[in-house]
Amino acid sequence: MSPAMKKLINAPDDVVREALEGMELAYGDRLRVSYDPMYIVRADAPVDGKVGIISGGGSGHEPMHGGFVGPGMLDGACPGEVFTSPTPDQMMAATKAVNGGAGVLHIVKNYTGDVMNFEMAADLAGEEGIPVEVVVTNDDVAVQDSLYTAGRRGVGITVIAEKICGAAAEERRSVVDVAELGRRVNAQGRSMGMALTACTTPSSGEPSFVLGDDEMEIGIGIHGEPGRYREPLAPASVVVERLASAVVEDLPYNSGDQVLAMVNGMGGTPLIELFVVYRELHHFLQERGITITRRLIGNYITSLEMAGCSITLLRLDDELTRLWDAPVNTPALRWGA
Amino acid sequence: MGCVTPDAETIDHAAVVAWIRRFAAEIDEHRAELVRLDTAIGDGDHGTNMDRGMRKVVEKLDGAGGNDIGASLKSVGMTLVSSVGGAAGPLYGTLFLQMGSATGGSATLDTAGFTQALEAGLRGVQSRGKAEPGDKTMVDALVPAVEALHRAESDGVVVGEATRRAADAAQEGMKATIPMEARKGRASYLGPRSVGHQDPGATSSYLLLRSAAEAFANT
Numbered sequence: 001m002s003p004a005m006k007k008l009i010n011a012p013d014d015v016v017r018e019a020l021e022g023m024e025l026a027y028g029d030r031l032r033v034s035y036d037p038m039y040i041v042r043a044d045a046p047v048d049g050k051v052g053i054i055s056g057g058g059s060g061h062e063p064m065h066g067g068f069v070g071p072g073m074l075d076g077a078c079p080g081e082v083f084t085s086p087t088p089d090q091m092m093a094a095t096k097a098v099n100g101g102a103g104v105l106h107i108v109k110n111y112t113g114d115v116m117n118f119e120m121a122a123d124l125a126g127e128e129g130i131p132v133e134v135v136v137t138n139d140d141v142a143v144q145d146s147l148y149t150a151g152r153r154g155v156g157i158t159v160i161a162e163k164i165c166g167a168a169a170e171e172r173r174s175v176v177d178v179a180e181l182g183r184r185v186n187a188q189g190r191s192m193g194m195a196l197t198a199c200t201t202p203s204s205g206e207p208s209f210v211l212g213d214d215e216m217e218i219g220i221g222i223h224g225e226p227g228r229y230r231e232p233l234a235p236a237s238v239v240v241e242r243l244a245s246a247v248v249e250d251l252p253y254n255s256g257d258q259v260l261a262m263v264n265g266m267g268g269t270p271l272i273e274l275f276v277v278y279r280e281l282h283h284f285l286q287e288r289g290i291t292i293t294r295r296l297i298g299n300y301i302t303s304l305e306m307a308g309c310s311i312t313l314l315r316l317d318d319e320l321t322r323l324w325d326a327p328v329n330t331p332a333l334r335w336g337a
Numbered sequence: 338m339g340c341v342t343p344d345a346e347t348i349d350h351a352a353v354v355a356w357i358r359r360f361a362a363e364i365d366e367h368r369a370e371l372v373r374l375d376t377a378i379g380d381g382d383h384g385t386n387m388d389r390g391m392r393k394v395v396e397k398l399d400g401a402g403g404n405d406i407g408a409s410l411k412s413v414g415m416t417l418v419s420s421v422g423g424a425a426g427p428l429y430g431t432l433f434l435q436m437g438s439a440t441g442g443s444a445t446l447d448t449a450g451f452t453q454a455l456e457a458g459l460r461g462v463q464s465r466g467k468a469e470p471g472d473k474t475m476v477d478a479l480v481p482a483v484e485a486l487h488r489a490e491s492d493g494v495v496v497g498e499a500t501r502r503a504a505d506a507a508q509e510g511m512k513a514t515i516p517m518e519a520r521k522g523r524a525s526y527l528g529p530r531s532v533g534h535q536d537p538g539a540t541s542s543y544l545l546l547r548s549a550a551e552a553f554a555n556t
């Protein structure tokens with residue numbers, strides 16, 4: 001371990017497994033954990049007649065995805081190594097474990113590795129006769145979407161899609177319906193993030209990029225990759241203006257829209273700062289005639305110990321609002337249950 | 338180890354196993370370099386992930402026998418798919434799975450057989466990753482290698498020498514990625530900032546071909 005790296009761990013190679021063991025010890029009454037291959041499913045999986053929903057991705061984004069396993073949200077999650085996609089055998093095992101006979105939905109963030117591994121898993125599931133639908137999230141406006149890039153990254157909207165699809169699955173809707181709903185959420189959602197500090201993966205021991213004491217990085221992803229541009233540090237009002245204008249102009253969100261606003265911490269930012277950000281966002285949107293009718297503030301899709309935040313908006317309609325409000329009972333998100 | 342002489346017409350199962358072991362050793366040796374290349378334009382995990390996968394592959398080879406080249410290549414592919422993760426897992430996994438399908442039941446391969454195998458692997462990689470030559474990916478090392486093998490095959494060159502030419506072509510292809518702007522994978526997010534860096538995937542693919550050339554040249 002590099003002397004510069006200060007982490008509450010035992011050994012870099014053991015972090016993912018030991019964190020999973022901690023989750024099992026804490027929540028073993030409602031979660032079931034498999035270690036080879038690695039996946040987490042709700043204790044009562046598979047739920048007969050219900051669409052099973054799994055997601056997965058590199059570790060280091062906690063509570064996503066394992067913290068969102070439970071009634072009303074995910075049936076299963078596959079954690080990879082830190083910032084590395086999980087593998088098709090994990091996804092296949094989780095798919096089988098949550099298949100209650102109504103098919104399985106894979107919610108996948110648009111990263112090259114995640115998409116390819118989930119594609120192989122869907123092929124394997126198809127060969128075994130399990131109907132699999134796939135929703136790929138790609139809400140990050142910091143990335144140019146073009147034929148010449150891997151396309152926009154999937155970030156904050158993934159959490160919201162998992163919640164809303166989870167609620168629809170509890171209503172025993174078909175796998176095709178639930179997937180369609182997930183795509184609608186993705187289409188109506190946009191995000192952008194920023195960093196005050198980089199983060200350090202346990203295996204590399206070095207920060208993923210270097211920011212000066214007086215600099216911030218705008219348009220970061222969730223894997224410590226650098227952002228769209230670097231600027232001198234600015235007050236929260238300016239930061240929110242940068243992020244929120246890019247988000248609002250992209251869809252665009254218009255006067256009269258009702259939205260769900262998520263102010264997400266990247267892992268190293270205290271809640272007190274996230275509420276300052278929320279205040280700025282509230283006023284920014286109010287001035288444009290956009291009303292926040294639902295909100296989520298906290299650390300939900302993180303980048304290890306990175307300081308910074310992301311803003312996600314989802315344009316709401318009655319159905320999406322109702323499904324957002326439906327009961328959910330997971331380690332990281334819980335209401336109405 | 339590799340049971341061929343420099344002018345042998347074919348390679349056998351032992352030579353293929355020697356190739357895989359040599360590749361694992363090269364990845365281990367170049368792990369830090371691959372991490373450094375990937376940190377510049379990706380997420381810095383290519384060396385770590387490939388090394389984890391190839392260690393698992395070698396563990397399995399230690400217990401495996403038989404003389405079916407296709408079966409062994411498929412087993413390498415399955416191990417990589419289930420242990421590497423990231424983008425490299427499906428891509429290298431598919432490369433070996435498709436090479437395995439193309440050589441199923443074969444106890445030996447001549448130049449034509451090895452060419453067909455690598456070409457099948459390349460097709461699998463392109464269909465999984467949707468990359469074209471010039472996108473700054475492993476494809477930029479593999480395409481020239483397959484082309485060199487085809488030329489060697491029509492020139493009647495034996496498999497050891499053909500593979501050496503393929504490795505040289507892969508090296509040229511790898512170097513040619515330096516001025517390219519990435520269009521696939523995480524490097525594509527950097528756009529013009531990806532120019533000036535050698536692609537880590539093309540680098541590991543060159544190591545794959547160089548390992549083959551070394552293993553197949555052994556006597």
